[in-house]
Amino acid sequence: MQIAIVLFDRFTALDAVGPYEMLSRAPGAETVFVAERPGPVRNDSGSLSLTAERTLAEVSAPDVVIVPGGPGQSDQMENGTLLGWLRTVDATSTWTTSVCTGSLLLAAAGLLTGRRATSHWLALDVLTGFGAEPTGERVVVDGKYVTAAGVSSGIDMGLTLLGRIAGDDHARAVQLLTEYDPQPPYDCGAPEKAPAAMVEEWRAKSRFILR
Amino acid sequence: MQIAIVLFDRFTALDAVGPYEMLSRAPGAETVFVAERPGPVRNDSGSLSLTAERTLAEVSAPDVVIVPGGPGQSDQMENGTLLGWLRTVDATSTWTTSVCTGSLLLAAAGLLTGRRATSHWLALDVLTGFGAEPTGERVVVDGKYVTAAGVSSGIDMGLTLLGRIAGDDHARAVQLLTEYDPQPPYDCGAPEKAPAAMVEEWRAKSRFILR
Numbered sequence: 001m002q003i004a005i006v007l008f009d010r011f012t013a014l015d016a017v018g019p020y021e022m023l024s025r026a027p028g029a030e031t032v033f034v035a036e037r038p039g040p041v042r043n044d045s046g047s048l049s050l051t052a053e054r055t056l057a058e059v060s061a062p063d064v065v066i067v068p069g070g071p072g073q074s075d076q077m078e079n080g081t082l083l084g085w086l087r088t089v090d091a092t093s094t095w096t097t098s099v100c101t102g103s104l105l106l107a108a109a110g111l112l113t114g115r116r117a118t119s120h121w122l123a124l125d126v127l128t129g130f131g132a133e134p135t136g137e138r139v140v141v142d143g144k145y146v147t148a149a150g151v152s153s154g155i156d157m158g159l160t161l162l163g164r165i166a167g168d169d170h171a172r173a174v175q176l177l178t179e180y181d182p183q184p185p186y187d188c189g190a191p192e193k194a195p196a197a198m199v200e201e202w203r204a205k206s207r208f209i210l211r
Numbered sequence: 212m213q214i215a216i217v218l219f220d221r222f223t224a225l226d227a228v229g230p231y232e233m234l235s236r237a238p239g240a241e242t243v244f245v246a247e248r249p250g251p252v253r254n255d256s257g258s259l260s261l262t263a264e265r266t267l268a269e270v271s272a273p274d275v276v277i278v279p280g281g282p283g284q285s286d287q288m289e290n291g292t293l294l295g296w297l298r299t300v301d302a303t304s305t306w307t308t309s310v311c312t313g314s315l316l317l318a319a320a321g322l323l324t325g326r327r328a329t330s331h332w333l334a335l336d337v338l339t340g341f342g343a344e345p346t347g348e349r350v351v352v353d354g355k356y357v358t359a360a361g362v363s364s365g366i367d368m369g370l371t372l373l374g375r376i377a378g379d380d381h382a383r384a385v386q387l388l389t390e391y392d393p394q395p396p397y398d399c400g401a402p403e404k405a406p407a408a409m410v411e412e413w414r415a416k417s418r419f420i421l422r
Binding site for chain 2: 012013014017018020021024025030031032033040045047048049050051053100120121138139149150151152153155156159160163168171172173175176177178179180181182183184185186188189190191193194195198199202
């Protein structure tokens with residue numbers, strides 16, 4: 001089973017590494033980071049580089065595709081090479097997935113039309129513009145399309161998908177080995193849990209970021 | 212504020228990227244990945260490479276030190292260069308921290324003697340051998356030493372520390388932006404929550420892994 005994780009300039013690191021840490025532990029998984037060009041790819045803050053081992057062209061039929069998000073997603077929305085690759089690999093993939101604003105790239109490729117999906121809470125409206133049906137859920141499974149909400153939700157997506165791929169017992173063992181028993185020190189991780197002023201502040205800022 | 216994250220061969224990616232994603236969002240933070248040699252460093256599965264931008268020698272006085280764990284930790288337990296660097300930077304750090312078996316490296320450097328600390332649940336006994344006092348907590352703060360349990364607990368550690376460094380309001384905003392509202396699909400993320408047979412199976416296997 002080949003798992004391809006797409007990298008692009010200014011991706012968000014945890015979007016990619018969260019599901020990676022879960023799904024790369026599937027029995028027989030071969031995980032490969034791919035990008036238009038091989039080599040180090042810088043994240044949104046510029047201080048982290050993950051290596052793309054292969055080009056998109058070199059990975060033509062992965063079983064699982066994972067598209068992370070991040071501020072750099074907006075620069076890819078009209079990238080025909082990437083969107084064309086997503087359409088091509090989706091034709092034979094078993095699972096096509098995203099984390100955060102990665103779902104906007106799946107949507108721009110035309111893969112989420114008429115489907116239930118999610119994205120970062122600040123980007124749900126953009127999803128609607130592409131004919132997808134955003135939900136408030138953290139992980140959305142619609143057929144073979146699995147989309148996750150913002151950044152850290154990719155861990156929940158990865159573990160959910162690992163259960164589908166390798167069975168509940170294997171997924172539980174991976175949860176135990178990665179000690180995924182979260183205990184956030186605050187309870188402010190979703191817009192309905194955060195102070196209204198904080199939510200509004202970020203909605204206002206995001207109008208200049210998301211498109 | 213400079214944050215140094217240590218990389219070594221066969222580290223676990225989420226150990227490093229979890230706290231990175233939280234702490235790199237502190238105001239004025241400069242985050243740098245460091246290793247004995249600069250360049251790509253491979254993780255435990257071999258399919259992921261994070262770039263070390265600087266050598267240990269080039270980063271001599273970080274404010275925050277983060278030591279991830281992973282299977283490769285055992286090869287570093289007598290690495291005088293790394294352990295010596297940990298002792299040197301600890302002399303002037305504001306916070307010295309670890310995730311997973313990274314705490315064994317802090318312990319081997321003599322930094323946790325007599326301190327409350329934690330590690331991956333399979334490694335807590337090893338911590339005792341170095342004179343530390345392991346606890347069952349997910350994140351342990353003892354003075355300036357902050358240790359986290361296995362793999363994914365580095366996110367909770369990072370957010371906890373971000374609150375101390377940048378204030379609760381900033382930490383809450385980062386929790387909201389990273390949508391850290393975890394909803395694991397299983398409840399098997401700690402040994403006391405997992406089936407006894409699963410815990411015993413991994414305890415038996417770990418006797419050959421940890422030292």
